[in-house]
Amino acid sequence: MHMSAKGSDLVRRYLFNAAKSAIQHNAAVSDLYARLRKKGTRGDVALGHCMRKLLHQVFGVWASNQPFDEKKARTRHLPTPEAPATRLSSADSSQPNPDVPSETETAAGHKRDVLPEEKVVTAATVSVGPSPASVNQATGTSAGSVDYAFLRDQITIEQVLSHLGYLDGLRGSGEERRGPCPLHDSAGQGKPDFSANLRKNVFHCFHRDCGQAGNVLDFWAAVHSLSSYKAALHLADTFDLQIQPEQRRGARNMNRKPK
Numbered sequence: 001m002h003m004s005a006k007g008s009d010l011v012r013r014y015l016f017n018a019a020k021s022a023i024q025h026n027a028a029v030s031d032l033y034a035r036l037r038k039k040g041t042r043g044d045v046a047l048g049h050c051m052r053k054l055l056h057q058v059f060g061v062w063a064s065n066q067p068f069d070e071k072k073a074r075t076r077h078l079p080t081p082e083a084p085a086t087r088l089s090s091a092d093s094s095q096p097n098p099d100v101p102s103e104t105e106t107a108a109g110h111k112r113d114v115l116p117e118e119k120v121v122t123a124a125t126v127s128v129g130p131s132p133a134s135v136n137q138a139t140g141t142s143a144g145s146v147d148y149a150f151l152r153d154q155i156t157i158e159q160v161l162s163h164l165g166y167l168d169g170l171r172g173s174g175e176e177r178r179g180p181c182p183l184h185d186s187a188g189q190g191k192p193d194f195s196a197n198l199r200k201n202v203f204h205c206f207h208r209d210c211g212q213a214g215n216v217l218d219f220w221a222a223v224h225s226l227s228s229y230k231a232a233l234h235l236a237d238t239f240d241l242q243i244q245p246e247q248r249r250g251a252r253n254m255n256r257k258p259k
Helices: 009-025 027-038 043-064 070-075 148-152 157-164 216-224 228-239 245-255
Strands: 176-179 194-197 202-205 213-215
Touching: 009 027, 009 043, 009 213, 027 043, 148 216, 148 228, 157 194, 157 216, 157 228, 202 216, 213 216, 216 228
Parallel strands: none
Antiparallel strands: 176 194, 194 202, 202 213
16 A cells, blocks of 8 residues: 555645654544554655544544544554443343444544533523524635635735735746745845746745745735635735635626516
8 A cells, every 4th residue: 555646745744844843742643653663664664654534633623613632642542441330230241341442433534532411401481593604614604704716816926926016036837836935035145945837826945044935815815924814815816816705796687686
């Protein structure tokens, strides 16, 4: 087995660096790496397993809307203590203890933890209303919100680089352009550490003291030292872009003549 070359190289690079850090600071990932190395697994292969483990942890946090519990994540792979002898009789001693989850049921990223049912509270009058929106749901319809993906689809990194006067300082005639990094080399006299892919609309600085990378919105935020939200509003105002799909539909409806 080998790691697939499909997907974004930038995302894989981020995950690789995150896994290297997790081996030192994430107990569950560190234990996994130690177990694999002890069995004779090659270092780079073990690191690939740690990258997958880290994705499972991220998915678990996202799916459960709960903060990451390092102690819980680590104890999932520790030996389960035996149940007290008084819990089982001789007749059912061969049956598994239903209160002790199996390793497959608690494997990170495969299934959510089984939560206890909520207590039923009886009342004289019960009114059923819409459930509150999850923190993971998109807020594209709320006032002041930004649909970042929709905004990025309207602008290219080539347009941004040209607008800021950085495009002419980059070398290359294809989709890949290289040159001094405009984020840390203000004089433009350094090495060509900066790379921009005009087709994928991404950038990356390979200088060890900079290392910034991302999409066109990330670049705009880094240049102007703004948060993602403020950078999105500033970018939309500069290039006259819409921050929500509803704005475009609303403009068409306003321009449509009544019958």
